[in-house]
Amino acid sequence: xxxxxxxxxxxxxxxxxxxxxxxxxxxxxxxxxxxxxxxxxxxxxxxxxxxxxxxxxxxxxxxxxxxxxxxxxxxxxxxxxxxxxxxxxxxxxxxxxxxxxxxxxxxxxxxxxxxxxxxxxxxxxxxxxxxxxxxxxxxxxxxxxxxxxxxxxxxxxxxxxxxxxxxxxxxxxxxxxxxxxxxxxxxxxxxxxxxxxxxxxxxxxxxxxxxxxxxxxxxxxxxxxxxxxxxxxxxxxxxxxxxxxxxxxxxxxxxxxxxxxxxxxxxxxxxxxxxxxxxxxxxxxxxxxxxxxx
Numbered sequence: 122x123x124x125x126x127x128x129x130x131x132x133x134x135x136x137x138x139x140x141x142x143x144x145x146x147x148x149x150x151x152x153x154x155x156x157x158x159x160x161x162x163x164x165x166x167x168x169x170x171x172x173x174x175x176x177x178x179x180x181x182x183x184x185x186x187x188x189x190x191x192x193x194x195x196x197x198x199x200x201x202x203x204x205x206x207x208x209x210x211x212x213x214x215x216x217x218x219x220x221x222x223x224x225x226x227x228x229x230x231x232x233x234x235x236x237x238x239x240x241x242x243x244x245x246x247x248x249x250x251x252x253x254x255x256x257x258x259x260x261x262x263x264x265x266x267x268x269x270x271x272x273x274x275x276x277x278x279x280x281x282x283x284x285x286x287x288x289x290x291x292x293x294x295x296x297x298x299x300x301x302x303x304x305x306x307x308x309x310x311x312x313x314x315x316x317x318x319x320x321x322x323x324x325x326x327x328x329x330x331x332x333x334x335x336x337x338x339x340x341x342x343x344x345x346x347x348x349x350x351x352x353x354x355x356x357x358x359x360x361x362x363x364x365x366x367x368x369x370x371x372x373x374x375x376x377x378x379x380x381x382x383x384x385x386x387x388x389x390x391x392x393x394x395x396x397x398x399x400x401x402x403x404x405x406x407x408x409x410x411x412x413x414x415x
Contacts (some may be wrong), residue, residue, distance in 0.1 A: 123291050125181065125224050125265050126326060129353050129392050136409045137357060137395025138174035138182040139402065141228075143372075145170065145185075155197045157189045160209040164182035175221040177402040178409030181393065182223060183267055186210040186258060187230040191250050192242075196233075204257040208256055211261025218264075224265040226293060227258030229280060236275060239302045247276065251283040259288050267293040269357070270332045270397075272307035274315060278323035293325040293355055297333040298342055313342060317349040332397040335362060335374050336382040340389050347390030356391045360399035372399025374409035383411035 128135060142156060148166045150156065160167055171182050189207045191200045199206070207227070214225045232250060234242045255266055264285045278296050284292035297317045298305040302393035306312050311319070320328040328350060330342050336358035343356055361374035379396070386394055394412065396404050 123264060125226075126291055126353075128180070129327075131170050134387055134391070134415070135180040135393045136178055136353065136405065136412055137393050138140050138171070138179045139400030139405045140398050141170060141183065141185050141187070142236070143399055144173075144401065155184055155194070155199060156187070157194065157206040157210060158197070158199065158202070158214060160185055160206050164209070164213055166167045167210070167213045168217055171217045172357055173224050173402040174405055175223050177406040179395070179405055180223060181265075181395075182218060183226050183228040183269075184210040184214045184229055184258065184261075184263070185228070186254070187228045187269070189257075190229070190232045192232040192234050193230070203253050204260070207254055207257035208261040211258045211263045215262040218255045224264045225262065226265040227255070227263035229254055229258075229268045230270050231267060231272065231276065231278035235273075244279065248277050248283060251280045252287060255280075255283050259290065263290060265291040265293055267295070267355075269293075271296045272309045272310070272311065274311045278319060281320065281323040281325050282408060285324040288372050292324060293327040293329070294320045294323065294325040295329040295331045295355060295357065296320070296340070298330060299333055300338065305338075313345045317346045317352075321350050321352055325351040325352065327355050327393070329357075329391075329393070330369045331355075331357035332359060335359055336386070340382060340385045343386060343391050344389035353392040354390050355393040355395070356386060357395045357397040357401075359397045360401075360404060363398065374399070376401075376413060377405045379404050380407035380411040383408055384415055387412070
């Protein structure tokens with residue numbers, strides 16, 4: 122059994138890390154620049170972000186590989202760098218994690234493409250794109266693979282199956298929900314119930330939700346997800362909904378705001394709690410303290 126699943130099945134509530142993209146922007150990443158290329162060009166900055174999260178109390182960190190698929194990297198003319206960028210991204214995080222006894226989950230985000238009949242990509246093509254990225258992350262030493270910020274159940278199910286069929290590490294699958302007029306659904310119309318049942322059917326070891334919401338709405342999402350699945354649940358909330366203030370994107374939820382909701386998240390059924398867009402090491406430190414006080 123993996124260290125991640127072993128700790129969770131012993132009843133621990135684990136703390137994950139926070140945002141990568143917004144942290145790198147503070148370190149000089151420019152709008153439109155390829156984040157994953159920084160694994161090669163700015164390794165010290167990538168390591169510094171991961172180290173800051175482990176210092177703040179994270180048990181697990183995600184890698185700077187969210188947009189590391191062939192489809193995504195092709196937008197920058199970097200599709201030939203899939204293996205290099207993903208392997209390096211995991212390796213950088215792993216070197217830091219080993220110093221803290223931490224866990225590294227390779228981040229896999231949406232490809233940005235639609236499968237037939239909505240788009241032109243076949244199921245086999247999608248499968249091969251995910252397989253290339255996942256296997257590169259395994260080469261880098263990933264302890265788990267986190268397929269995150271997904272809106273299509275078909276796409277995330279393929280990615281989960283790739284992990285289960287080609288690796289021995291846990292597969293984490295999380296989807297992003299928006300609240301419509303009556304209920305939460307993904308952009309592709311997947312309900313929380315459909316997500317919970319579908320992710321479990323696909324073989325995910327851990328299911329959950331990330332991005333799109335501040336920590337308050339995540340309590341409701343996790344609670345409903347728990348109604349339909351007994352799987353372990355991960356939640357990565359934004360530091361609130363992004364707002365444009367003086368031309369700059371801002372997230373207003375403070376570390377204290379997020380920490381206040383941690384007991385409710387645990388009661389709702391969350392097993393891993395971390396942050397997404399706008400969260401910082403200070404947010405993770407507050408979450409860590411709240412988990413330890415529960």
